Structures are given as C-alpha cells and as structure tokens.
Amino acid sequence: MAINVAILGFGTVGSGVAETLDINKDVICKRIGQEINVKYILDIRDFPESRFASLVTHDADEVFKSDIKIAVETIGGARIAYEYTKRALSSGISVVTSNKELVSTHGPELLEIAAANNCCYLFEAAVGGGIPIIRPLYKCLAANKITKIAGIVNGTTNYILSRMKDEGIDFDTALKQAQANGFAEANPSADIDGIDAQRKISILSTIANDGGYIAPDSISAEGISAITTEDMAFAASVGCDIKLIALYEASDKPIVYVAPALVDKSNLLYNVNGVFNAIMVDGNSLGQAMFYGQGAGTLPTASAVCGDVLEAAMGIPSEARAWSKESVEITPYDDIRADIVVRADVPAKVIGVADSYECEILSDEAVLVKGIRHKDIAALVSASEAISWMHYLK
Amino acid sequence: MAINVAILGFGTVGSGVAETLDINKDVICKRIGQEINVKYILDIRDFPESRFASLVTHDADEVFKSDIKIAVETIGGARIAYEYTKRALSSGISVVTSNKELVSTHGPELLEIAAANNCCYLFEAAVGGGIPIIRPLYKCLAANKITKIAGIVNGTTNYILSRMKDEGIDFDTALKQAQANGFAEANPSADIDGIDAQRKISILSTIANDGGYIAPDSISAEGISAITTEDMAFAASVGCDIKLIALYEASDKPIVYVAPALVDKSNLLYNVNGVFNAIMVDGNSLGQAMFYGQGAGTLPTASAVCGDVLEAAMGIPSEARAWSKESVEITPYDDIRADIVVRADVPAKVIGVADSYECEILSDEAVLVKGIRHKDIAALVSASEAISWMHYLK
Numbered sequence: 082m083a084i085n086v087a088i089l090g091f092g093t094v095g096s097g098v099a100e101t102l103d104i105n106k107d108v109i110c111k112r113i114g115q116e117i118n119v120k121y122i123l124d125i126r127d128f129p130e131s132r133f134a135s136l137v138t139h140d141a142d143e144v145f146k147s148d149i150k151i152a153v154e155t156i157g158g159a160r161i162a163y164e165y166t167k168r169a170l171s172s173g174i175s176v177v178t179s180n181k182e183l184v185s186t187h188g189p190e191l192l193e194i195a196a197a198n199n200c201c202y203l204f205e206a207a208v209g210g211g212i213p214i215i216r217p218l219y220k221c222l223a224a225n226k227i228t229k230i231a232g233i234v235n236g237t238t239n240y241i242l243s244r245m246k247d248e249g250i251d252f253d254t255a256l257k258q259a260q261a262n263g264f265a266e267a268n269p270s271a272d273i274d275g276i277d278a279q280r281k282i283s284i285l286s287t288i289a290n291d292g293g294y295i296a297p298d299s300i301s302a303e304g305i306s307a308i309t310t311e312d313m314a315f316a317a318s319v320g321c322d323i324k325l326i327a328l329y330e331a332s333d334k335p336i337v338y339v340a341p342a343l344v345d346k347s348n349l350l351y352n353v354n355g356v357f358n359a360i361m362v363d364g365n366s367l368g369q370a371m372f373y374g375q376g377a378g379t380l381p382t383a384s385a386v387c388g389d390v391l392e393a394a395m396g397i398p399s400e401a402r403a404w405s406k407e408s409v410e411i412t413p414y415d416d417i418r419a420d421i422v423v424r425a426d427v428p429a430k431v432i433g434v435a436d437s438y439e440c441e442i443l444s445d446e447a448v449l450v451k452g453i454r455h456k457d458i459a460a461l462v463s464a465s466e467a468i469s470w471m472h473y474l475k
Numbered sequence: 476m477a478i479n480v481a482i483l484g485f486g487t488v489g490s491g492v493a494e495t496l497d498i499n500k501d502v503i504c505k506r507i508g509q510e511i512n513v514k515y516i517l518d519i520r521d522f523p524e525s526r527f528a529s530l531v532t533h534d535a536d537e538v539f540k541s542d543i544k545i546a547v548e549t550i551g552g553a554r555i556a557y558e559y560t561k562r563a564l565s566s567g568i569s570v571v572t573s574n575k576e577l578v579s580t581h582g583p584e585l586l587e588i589a590a591a592n593n594c595c596y597l598f599e600a601a602v603g604g605g606i607p608i609i610r611p612l613y614k615c616l617a618a619n620k621i622t623k624i625a626g627i628v629n630g631t632t633n634y635i636l637s638r639m640k641d642e643g644i645d646f647d648t649a650l651k652q653a654q655a656n657g658f659a660e661a662n663p664s665a666d667i668d669g670i671d672a673q674r675k676i677s678i679l680s681t682i683a684n685d686g687g688y689i690a691p692d693s694i695s696a697e698g699i700s701a702i703t704t705e706d707m708a709f710a711a712s713v714g715c716d717i718k719l720i721a722l723y724e725a726s727d728k729p730i731v732y733v734a735p736a737l738v739d740k741s742n743l744l745y746n747v748n749g750v751f752n753a754i755m756v757d758g759n760s761l762g763q764a765m766f767y768g769q770g771a772g773t774l775p776t777a778s779a780v781c782g783d784v785l786e787a788a789m790g791i792p793s794e795a796r797a798w799s800k801e802s803v804e805i806t807p808y809d810d811i812r813a814d815i816v817v818r819a820d821v822p823a824k825v826i827g828v829a830d831s832y833e834c835e836i837l838s839d840e841a842v843l844v845k846g847i848r849h850k851d852i853a854a855l856v857s858a859s860e861a862i863s864w865m866h867y868l869k
Contacts, residue, residue, distance in 0.1 A: 097760075101618055101619075101760040102618070104759070104760075105618055105619065105620060105759065105760065108619075108620055108685060109617070109618055111685060112617055112685070112796060113617075205615060211758075211760075211761040211762060211764060212764055213607070213611035213614075213615030213616070213764070216610070216611070216614055216615050217607035217610070217611055217615075220607075220610055220614075220782060220785075220786060221599060221607030221610050221611075221779065221782045222607070222778065222782060223503070223506055223507075223781070223782050223785045223786075224495055224496070224499055224503055224777075224778060224781030224782050224784070224785055225495075225499065225502075225778055225782075226499060226502055291502060291505065291506070349743075349746060349767065352743060352746055364605075364778060365498070365499065366491075366495040366498075366499065366605075366774045366775070366777055366778035366781065367605040367768065367769070367774070367775055367778040367779075368605060368768065368769045368772070368774065368775045368778075369768060369769065370605060370606055370607070370766070370767060370768030370769075371765070371766075371767035371768065372764070372765075372766060372767075373743065373764060373765035373766075373767065374761065374762065374763060374764030374765065375761070375762045375763065375764075378762070380760045380761070380762065381760070381761055381762045383618075383760055384616065384618060384619055384758060384760035384761040384762075385615065385761075387617070387618030387760065388614060388615045388616060388617045388618050388619075390618070391617045391618055392614060392617075402506065
C-alpha cells in the first residue's frame with residue numbers, strides 16, 4: 082500500500098521534494114518497504130510545464146479531507162503555512178517542513194498539537210539545508226549535555242563574505258552578485274540582517290536547551306551589511322576570516338546571539354566558504370563534532386525534507402520532545418562576556434585600558450581582549466581611541 | 476521503571492559508557508522518561524579502584540539470565556564478543572557496540588538474529604567514534620542514493636601523519652610518539668596497516684550499498700608505514716597533505732579501497748588533523764556533506780554508544796536494515812580507475828607515456844594522471860622512469 086503525501090507550496094524546495102521522491106522511488110520503496118506517492122500539490126499557481134502538473138490543486142479542502150498521511154509544508158512564512166500546519170496536525174496528518182520561521186516562532190504550539198494527535202512535526206530541513214543536524218542532536222547526542230553550538234547557518238551571507246574576501250569587492254557589489262547568481266533574494270533583509278540565522282539558532286538552542294524554548298525575538302542578531310573591505314583586510318592581517326556566527330552556550334540563562342566574528346585560521350569554520358554551512362557542536366561526552374554541507378538549494382534541502390517524510394511514513398514517533406510554551410530567560414546581550422579583537426593604532430593603549438581582562442597582542446594594530454562584557458566594550462573602544470572591534474572565535 | 480543494562484568488557488570504552496550514563500543521568504532520564512540503570516559489568520578482571528566496582532561480575536550466566544534489556548558490548552575482537560552478542564540477541568536482549576571488527580565480519584548474521592528476536596543490534600560507535608554517521612546515513616539521507624564516501628576514519632594514522640608533517644619526523648619516530656601518548660597500541664598493525672579503516676569502510680559501504688554486504692577481506696587496504704619524510708615534503712610541494720583515505724563509490728560492482736592519498740588543500744579533509752576523523756558523503760539529492768569529530772577516545776566513543784543505548788531503551792525498531800548474507804562482488808582493485816600523482820624528474824616523460832589519459836602538470840616534478848587503471852600504473856611508472864606515485868583526492 083502506498084503512503085499518500087501532499088506537497089503544500091510548489092516553490093524551490095517543494096519541487097525538489099517531488100523530484101527527489103520521484104528519481105529515488107526505487108531505493109525509497111526498497112528501504113521502507115512501501116511506496117511514497119505524491120497525491121497532491123497544493124498551490125495557488127498552476128505549473129503547466131511541470132511533469133507534476135496533473136497533481137496540482139488549488140483546493141485545500143480536497144487535500145485535507147483526503148487520505149494523505151503526510152503533508153510537506155514548503156510554503157514558507159508563518160501565515161498560510163501556520164494555518165495549514167495546524168489544520169494538518171489537528172487531523173492527525175504528519176507535517177514535514179523546511180520552514181525555519183514557522184518552527185522557530187510557533188514550534189511549541191505545533192509540537193504540542195502533533196503530540197496530541199499522535200502524529201509528527203519534523204523539521205530536519207529547517208536548519209542547515211541538507212546537513213543532518215536536528216536528528217543527530219536529538220538522537221546520536223542524546224546522552225550528552227550540549228554545552229556549545231557555533232555555526233555558519235546562512236548560506237547567503239557566507240557567500241557574500243567569501244566573495245568580498247576572494248575578490249576584494251565591497252558589500253554592495255557582493256550582494257548584487259549574490260542576487261544575480263540566485264544566492265540572495267530580491268529583498269535580502271532576512272539573510273543579511275541575521276534574521277534567518279536568528280531563527281535557526283533559536284531552533285538549535287531550544288533543542289540543546291532540552292526543549293526550554295528560546296524564541297527568536299529574544300535573541301540579539303547583528304547582520305553583515307556594515308562589514309567593509311577594510312574589515313576584511315584587517316581580518317586577513319590577523320590570520321582570520323569574517324563569518325556570520327550563530328552561537329549558543331549552555332548556562333542557567335543560556336547565551337545565544339548572532340554576530341559577525343573573526344574566525345581564526347585554526348578553526349574548521351574558517352574553511353567553510355561560499356554557500357556552504359557548518360555547525361560545530363560541543364557535548365560533555367562527545368567533545369566536538371562538526372556537521373558540514375550545503376545549507377540551501379533545491380535538492381539538498383529536499384534531501385532533508387524527504388528523509389523526514391520517510392521517517393514519518395514509517396510511523397516512528399517523533400523524536401522532537403516537547404518545547405516549553407514560554408520562552409526561557411536568556412542572558413541579556415549586554416551581560417554576555419565575549420572574546421573580542423580590538424583594532425587600534427596604538428595597541429598598548431587598549432591593553433592599558435583593558436587591564437582587568439586577559440589580553441593578547443595579535444598584530445601591531447590588533448589586541449585580543451578576553452571575556453569582556455558587551456556593555457563594557459563601547460567604553461573600552463572610546464577610552465583607548467580604538468578604530469573598531471569584532472567578536473573573535475578561536 | 477528503570478531499564479537495566481549490562482556492560483560487557485570494562486576497558487576504555489566500557490568504562491566511558493558507565494561514566495557517561497552516570498554523569499548525564501538527569502538529562503537522560505528527562506529525555507527518555509525512564510532511568511537507565513547499569514546493573515552489571517561483566518569482565519574477567521576486577522576493578523577495586525573503580526566507583527563501579529560493586530557492579531562487576533565474572534559470571535556471564537548471571538548477566539544473561541537477568542532482566543537486562545540492553546547489553547553494551549565493548550569487549551572488542553570477534554571471539555568472545557561474537558559469542559556474547561549472539562547469546563544476547565538470541566535472548567531478545569538488544570546489543571549496542573563500538574566493535575567494528577565484529578560488525579564488519581559478522582554483521583549480516585547478527586542483524587538477522589536481532590530481527591528474528593525483535594531486538595536491536597546498533598553500532599553508531601563502530602565508525603567515527605563520537606561522530607554521528609551511521610544513523611544519519613540510515614535516516615537523514617534515507618531519500619538519497621549514496622554515490623560516494625571518502626573518509627579519514629582512523630585517528631592513529633592521522634595522528635602519525637600529522638606529526639610527520641608538522642615536525643618533519645619519520646614514520647617510526649611518529650609511531651613511537653603516538654604510542655607514548657596513548658594514540659597507538661603496542662601492536663599497532665591494525666591501525667597502521669589500514670585494517671581498522673578497512674573494517675570501517677566495509678560497514679559504511681554496506682550501508683551505502685543498501686545492505687549489499689561488502690566484507691572487509693574483499694577490500695584492498697594499504698597502510699601508511701611506507702610513507703617517508705620525502706613523501707611528506709613532496710606532498711607539501713604540490714599543495715597537498717597525505718591522509719589515509721577510505722573510499723567507496725557506488726557502481727554495479729562498487730569501488731572500495733583504503734590507501735594513502737595526496738589530499739588537495741581545497742578539500743576539507745586537508746584540514747582534518749591529529750586524532751580527528753572526518754567522513755565526506757555524496758548523495759544524489761544531498762550533494763556533499765561532511766561529518767567531523769573525535770574518531771576515538773573514551774568519552775567520545777561512549778557518547779555514540781550511549782546514544783544507541785537510549786535508542787534501544789526507547790524500543791524503537793532498529794534502523795539497520797538487513798545485510799545480504801554473502802558479500803557482493805566489488806570491482807577488482809586492478810580494474811579500478813584512479814586519479815594519481817606521479818613524481819618524476821622529467822614530467823614530460825610521464826605525459827608522453829600517459830598520452831591516453833588526461834594529464835596535468837602540478838609542479839616541475841609532479842604530474843596528475845586522471846582515471847588510470849591500477850594495473851597500468853606500474854608500467855607507466857617504469858616506462859617514464861618516475862620516482863613514485865600516490866592516489867590523489869581533489
């Protein structure tokens with residue numbers, strides 16, 4: 082007996098899901114002992130050129146009242162996607178998604194509805210595209226306390242930063258190239274302002290924090306639009322590269338933020354370039370592991386979505402444990418202690434002012450200052466007549 | 476109700492499992508809603524100094540006739556471990572292991588016994604230590620055809636090669652240092668001769684090959700003991716580093732072997748140093764992903780074992796699909812086409828002889844020859860009066 086699936090939203094990811102389920106039909110059927118059949122594609126548009134055109138419907142009722150067991154939500158956003166996801170889960174239809182906005186903003190409620198209706202809400206594809214990260218966190222590292230996550234989780238910004246570095250071009254030019262090459266949206270704000278990364282670290286942090294929900298809007302996020310060619314050259318001069326880093330550290334009040342950082346050459350994240358993503362995870366038993374791969378794109382993301390479809394098809398209970406309804410308290414950004422690199426014409430002045438912190442001279446215009454509170458940075462920069470500062474990741 | 480577990484073999488990994496289950500008792504209990512209780516430690520030795528001393532027994536009957544639901548097999552080898560694993564699985568006791576020798580040589584039989592007795596045989600820790608790789612392959616990449624795996628799967632050899640590179644020392648000196656630092660066994664043959672890597676790629680290949688079993692003894696394996704300081708310098712001169720690579724490529728007759736290779740600077744594996752492991756996986760939908768982390772060591776390996784213990788405790792059916800009883804036919808090593816770098820005083824001579832292959836000059840003593848059959852390499856080297864050759868990984 083085939084398992085019927087509906088794809089809600091036939092955009093980039095949705096069409097990749099139809100494609101992947103089709104081209105790998107044979108191995109999938111062999112592996113789970115059942116056929117996965119895409120019965121409906123729900124979209125307001127028609128796709129006369131698509132070989133899946135005959136499956137397209139505009140009638141949501143037809144889909145939700147049918148015998149589908151799984152809905153693939155690849156609509157995006159948190160409006161219609163939210164309504165449809167609630168409707169599916171409430172009817173006992175498992176939902177699989179790549180929608181980080183919806184998972185990060187309504188995850189607690191949607192997971193609760195899924196549990197109450199004995200179905201799954203799975204979102205491996207919501208973070209890191211094709212990279213397996215959600216399930217490894219839940220399953221393989223289940224016996225660990227997750228102490229830290231540091232990741233490059235947004236391919237658009239990483240692509241822009243890589244172009245700026247490799248070609249010496251400025252942010253605006255690199256953004257235009259990214260848009261021309263299909264790696265950035267016409268309205269790039271969600272990516273370049275760190276909002277996409279904020280949503281993804283919200284999801285990862287909540288899992289690492291054992292379901293203690295960390296809402297995206299509680300997380301400080303800084304984007305990359307202020308990064309200059311001068312910053313890139315400075316980074317290179319101290320053996321670093323600038324990456325947009327999403328960070329989580331376990332604590333009574335967890336430490337979570339998104340910010341550009343100087344990543345040292347010795348860190349594996351240094352070599353993660355272009356649209357690739359990578360997520361480093363520290364566990365108290367595991368030590369450190371890194372997960373690397375294509376963080377976006379039609380087929381890589383579809384790969385993760387389809388892995389979840391098979392999981393849901395096999396009727397295995399969701400590994401996503403409940404998330405708390407209320408967002409837990411995290412450490413206020415101002416109170417977070419960070420390692421930063423201060424750029425100054427006279428490094429000695431920085432060390433003079435920062436004498437209560439451990440300092441290290443990195444070059445004749447760069448000082449590493451360890452463990453300074455965010456709220457004390459402005460005063461340090463001002464008092465030492467420094468040029469600029471940036472987070473530092475060894 | 477607590478779930479009772481026995482640890483069979485209280486060596487490095489076994490003691491790490493006891494430790495991890497103990498220090499993370501609270502999160503584990505919270506996550507799976509049940510307590511995991513180590514009831515027995517079966518070993519022929521006593522451990523009077525251990526805080527787990529009271530759990531030690533020498534009586535296998537006592538263990539197997541008890542109410543344990545899970546046996547952690549951390550004995551190693553394929554003799555007693557094999558007997559105990561069969562005994563446990565036949566009694567419906569799930570077995571979790573880090574024993575790559577046993578899984579790679581008796582996997583087909585043991586998985587069959589587990590399935591027949593409605594219990595699990597899980598071995599996430601058998602490859603890559605703490606790195607999640609087995610479950611991601613089975614689960615997250617379930618909708619992919621796995622086309623290629625290239626991995627650094629042995630920490631001892633990678634440590635030795637890193638020391639040789641960083642300090643300019645020869646193989647014997649580096650091996651002695653590895654032994655002194657606890658990163659190599661007194662009898663290092665299984666590691667340095669590539670046998671450990673052969674077992675691990677046997678397991679990964681069988682999974683990638685959808686359960687078509689690829690026995691370790693069918694896989695050609697070359698170790699690193701013949702690598703010289705001259706080889707290391709040559710590698711650096713062409714922008715490469717020498718790594719012991721375990722390789723799988725999908726094909727009607729799969730391509731599988733273990734050999735040292737020149738890894739180009741542009742490849743992420745280039746930066747995997749010391750005892751770390753990393754495994755690159757290519758899927759037809761996924762594209763490329765890499766899994767990186769500590770490939771050995773007490774706690775990292777225990778992390779993976781304990782992840783499996785929780786999986787078994789939750790009574791989730793094993794994801795390990797059946798493996799074929801007979802080893803499938805793989806491409807004979809002689810017939811495999813490979814990219815190699817030939818070192819010669821006169822590169823033009825190499826190109827002259829290798830005119831039927833695509834060639835590329837890498838330096839004034841190095842030529843990349845693409846797609847040459849292994850059986851034709853000796854003739855090429857001889858006819859072109861070359862000095863040496865090595866596999867090449869871009």
